[in-house]
Amino acid sequence: MENFTIKSRMTTKEYAKIMFVGLHKKPVFIVCAILGIYYIITFLLHYLKIINFYTDTPSFEIFMCLFLLLSPSLITVLSVRQFISNESFSNDIKYTFTENGIAVEGQTCKAEYLWxxxxxxxxxxxxxxxxxxxxxxxxIDKTKLTLEQLKFIKSKVGHK
Known part of the structure; x- marks a missing residue:
């Protein structure tokens, strides 16, 4: 395939969405969410006096519930702050794809990667x-690629 080049710029909103979705797909965060929901349910059932699960106020469980449920959001916020602080991400990035690899060029950076x-x-x-x-x-913004170009890139990844 002939070399081809695309330019793209990722917005802060797109980056935040990718981070948030990516974290919620990880098994560790799925388990954390299940545990967080478990703590909420047991606390609510105890509070409504349906069960007598805790002898004292479940402070630890409340803290753990909040931590487990909010940790993906907190990680996303921290990542977005890093994204915003790096000016390279707010500029257009040019990707040139060749048979040998990818050349990445931004306003303040340049890199080349072999497949x-x-x-x-x-x-x-x-x-x-x-x-x-x-x-x-x-x-890489897939909307800027043709189906043939996308297949080319996917065919090159993982083949040494």
Whole structure:
């Protein structure tokens, strides 16, 4: 396939949505949500005197419930603050895809990645995320790609 280039810019709202959805799909956060809901239910049943589950005020359980249910939101808020503080993310980023890899160019940065260095791909909403480490990757706007280009990118990821 011939080389092709796209330009995209991710908004803060899009980034927040991706982070929030991505966290809620992780098994750890699903278990945390279930435990948080369990604590809410037992506290409410105790408060309504349907069950006598606690001898004292369940302060620990209330704290754990809030922590478990709000931790994905807190992580999202912290991530969004980092996103906002990095000016590179607020500018257009140009992605050039070749047979050998990807060239990424922003207003203040430039990087090149071989396909063998892209360790995984993930699709969330309208973005294809190409990870080059376990925690960092590039967000490619799928709406700017043709179906053929998207298939090309997916075929290259994971093949060394």
């Amino acid at each position: 063998s260095h892209i360790i995984k791909q993930k699709e969330i909403n309208k973005f294809l995320i190409l990870y080059h480490t376990k925690k960092t990757g590039n967000f």
